[in-house]
Structure formats: C-alpha cells, structure tokens
Amino acid sequence: MTCTCSRLPKEIPLRQAHTVAQVRAAEAALMAALPDGTLMQRAAAGLAATCAGLLPRVYGSRVLVLAGSGDNGGDALFAAARLARRGARAEALLLDPAKAHAEGLAALLAAGGRVTGDAGAFGRADLVLDGIVGIGGSGPLRPAAAPFATMARRGPVVAVDVPSGVDPDTGEVSGPALRADVTVCFGTHKPGLLIDPGAEYAGVVHLVGIGLDLPPAPVAALQHADVAALLPVPGAESDKYRRGVVGVAAGSARYPGAALLAVAGALRGGAGAVRYTGHAAEEVVRRHPEALVTEAGPARAGRVQAWVVGPGGGDGAEQALREALDTDAPVLADADALTELGRLGPALLAGRTAPTLLTPHAGEAARLLAGIGEHTDADTVAAHRLRSARLLAARYGATVLLKGSTTVVADPDGRARTNPTGTGWLGTAGSGDVLAGLAGSLLATGLGPLDAASVAAYLHGLAGRHAAGTGAPITALDIAEALPSVWRSLTG
C-alpha cells in the first residue's frame, strides 16, 4: 500500500522557510505582547554576536553599515552600536539620510560611531553590514546602493535578514543585488535564502531566533536527520516484494545508456527488485544481472509498486507513459515522457488515483509549461524556480521535482522543498537518469512523492559530492555507485 502522506516525524526540525506575509503576521502578534523595540534588540544582539565571531578581534576593526530607510537598517545600526561599544570603529553610510532609522542611528552615535558619506569606506571595511533592505524590499538595488554590488571588498559582507536585491519569497534576482558571505536571518529562513539565485547571494545562512510563533512552513529543506528518518529500512519480515518492486520503462535502441543508468539508480534506492522493460533489456541484464527484464511494456510487465518512465525513451515514450499511467501505481515521468506530457497536456493525468511525480530540468519544465499555455524558455524557468515548479504542480496535479542549481520539489498541495546538497559536479550526462531511478525506487518502497523526490535529490547530491571528493569530474555511474556509502553515512 503506498502512502502519499509525509512520514516525516514532527519533532525533527527541518530547515523551515516562511513567507514575508507569515513573518509580518507573527512579528505583529509578538510585538503587541512585548515592550517596544524588544524584537529589534533581539535581532541586533544576534547579528552583533555573529559579526564579532567573523572578526579576528572587534576592538579597532572597521565596520561599515549600509543603512536603508527601514527596520532592516535599524537592525544593522543597533548591531553596529553594540560592536562600537566593544571598540569597533563603526561608520554608517545612510542611503536616504532623511529617512534613516532614528533610534538605531542615535544608538550608534552614542556608542562612538559616526556617519560617513564616503563610498570608499566600503572597500576599506573589515566587515560590511548590509542593512539596505530586508523583507520590505522589492526589486533590485536602487541607484544609490547599486554600485556596491560590484565594488571590491576587503572584509566579509554580512546581510541583515536577506541580501538586499534578492526577493525574500522566491530567491529571484532581477538586477543588482549585494552578494553576502554570511546572512543572519531572524525568526525563520525566508524561501529566497534557500533557492538559487538568491541562495548563492546569501552565502552561509545563520538563523537567530527572536521568539516568533510561526505556522507550518510552506518551504523547507530536509536536513541530514530528516533524511535519515525517512530512509526505508527493511524489517525482519521483509522480502524483495514487501520492500517494493520498481518498474523502469526506459532506454531505446538509440539511447540504451539511459536504461542502464536509471536501473543503476533504482537498484540503490531501497526497492527490493527492479523490473526493467524496454529495448535495452539485453544490455541491462548484462550490466545488472539482478534486474528482471521483459520487453512487454508497463501494461504487461507484471506488478510493480511504482513506475519510472522516460529516460532515453525515444519513440516508445508515449506508449510507455500511457501504459504506466493506466496502472494504479505511482508513476515518475522523466525526460522523453515529459516531452510527451507537455505535448498532450495535463488532461493525460486526469483521473489518476495514484501519485504522479514529474522530474524536469529547466528545458523540460518549459515544455510542460507550454502544455498549459505558458510559453517560456529554460533560462526564464531557472530564474523563477519556485514559481515554475509550483505552477506545474498545481496545473498538472502532480508533484514536480525541478532539477538544477537548486533542485526544488513542489507538491500540488502547495508545500515545497529545496535541496541543500546539490553541487555543480552533478551536471554530467546521465546524472538525471540515475536520479529518476533512485526517486522511483523510493516511491516503490512506499514513500509519498514529496518525500521520495526530496530524499532522492538529497541522496543524489551527496553522492555527487562524495564521488567528486575534493573536486574532480564524475560520471553518472560514479554517482550511482556512491549511493550505498551515502546511505551508510546517514544510517550509521
């Protein structure tokens, strides 16, 4: 029996991210119950402590605050005041002097800090605090701050709550933005800190609790312990059928390699057996003697607990997809099966009772979007990852794993996960085929599609890192072969 719910234990802390609207609501509720300024002091104290840890010594260090006109600037000014009281030479560059945060500025001046109008202070500072804009920001840096985006720096830039110029809710960057070495965020992560391109601008993210009472997070990133808790482990009564059988309909005369790679991933994803159907049966069994092979197609291949359809599928992809979708098993559609689905549109999935998981890269996602009348291209999808994945999930009624620099998984119920383990070394031919087999195998063990997809992305990313070691090109098969040691690192 396949469970579509999440098996994630409630007590395990995911890395959670909340929207600006949720943070604002939680802040308002808490502020109403606390003396004025308490939250800002909590934020400033955490921020100052992180900055102090980044400086070889606080006394005598040059700290520059880039202060915008809102409370984000206030946090930065109060933090700089704390550092000034410990002997730092703190200066503030006010981007809109008439609207600078009055109490924060007064605190800085009282602590011995000063105001500067010299933009050259940026390049001389041992540490820069980016308090230009936080969750109140929209769009790229305005002209007064834009030059700092490309200016040479000497010390680390610490973003206050969010790197300025990054959209907090989506991670989208539509113009100049200030790249941070460290981001100190307050109360919760913001989705934009977990999703590229925003994640790349955020650097190392450090969370400072300020006591917010928040609703369930719409976006989360699984951590090591979360994944360990989700991994299917065979019990004493398990046998290969009870562990789940995953069917792989992949490969064609033209692309037999994709079949081998999808099966390689599927064999290491927790299912007890892999049933392969397609034109590469001979090659598959030669390379993977443990696979059960047939050329019959999903309709007549025998019972499985999940189907993987599409890698290297060639001309047979549409037929295989239709047959798999006609079963009552969960179906993962990848590669050529996605091209067919984009051509035929979401109607093809209507009436399914079991979950469907789609695993497009940005180009395939653009084709799926065309299937719902949204004409776009791969670059646009990559720049709007969360929005694209969510739109596809909602319109196809399927879980969508959008691959790329930050892999995003979106569920049709609105929840989303981002994967923290990715590495550019994964961008190697056939890597996606391994991922498809792996995710399908996890589906066959009974994980719901959101968990199966996010655990697969996590394992796949770690396997890529493991295979690449200190840094070396890897093959897709290397990724598959690193999976057992990655499992051991999680279960040990």
Ligand SMILES: NC(=O)C1=CN([C@@H]2O[C@H](COP(=O)(O)OP(=O)(O)OC[C@H]3O[C@@H](n4cnc5c(N)ncnc54)[C@H](O)[C@@H]3O)[C@@H](O)[C@H]2O)[C@@H](O)CC1
């Ligand atoms: N309200 C509170 O008690 C707390 C607020 N906190 C801080 O307050 C921040 C939010 O403060 P605000 O709501 O005042 O908003 P912000 O300080 O984020 O920004 C608001 C101001 O920036 C301007 N702005 C918007 N987009 C811009 C852009 N692209 N370039 C330049 N300027 C731009 C707006 O015109 C507005 O005046 C959080 O990110 C956090 O740092 C924290 O101190 C926690 C407690």
Ligand SMILES: Nc1ncnc2c1ncn2[C@@H]1O[C@H](COP(=O)(O)OP(=O)(O)O)[C@@H](O)[C@H]1O
């Ligand atoms: N820059 C990157 N950072 C992290 N992961 C990446 C990056 N580029 C590619 N990947 C990952 O590599 C895999 C490539 O899959 P895919 O695009 O389907 O390639 P193929 O069709 O050759 O198998 C995906 O899991 C994707 O998320």
Ligand SMILES: [K+]
């Ligand atoms: K900021």
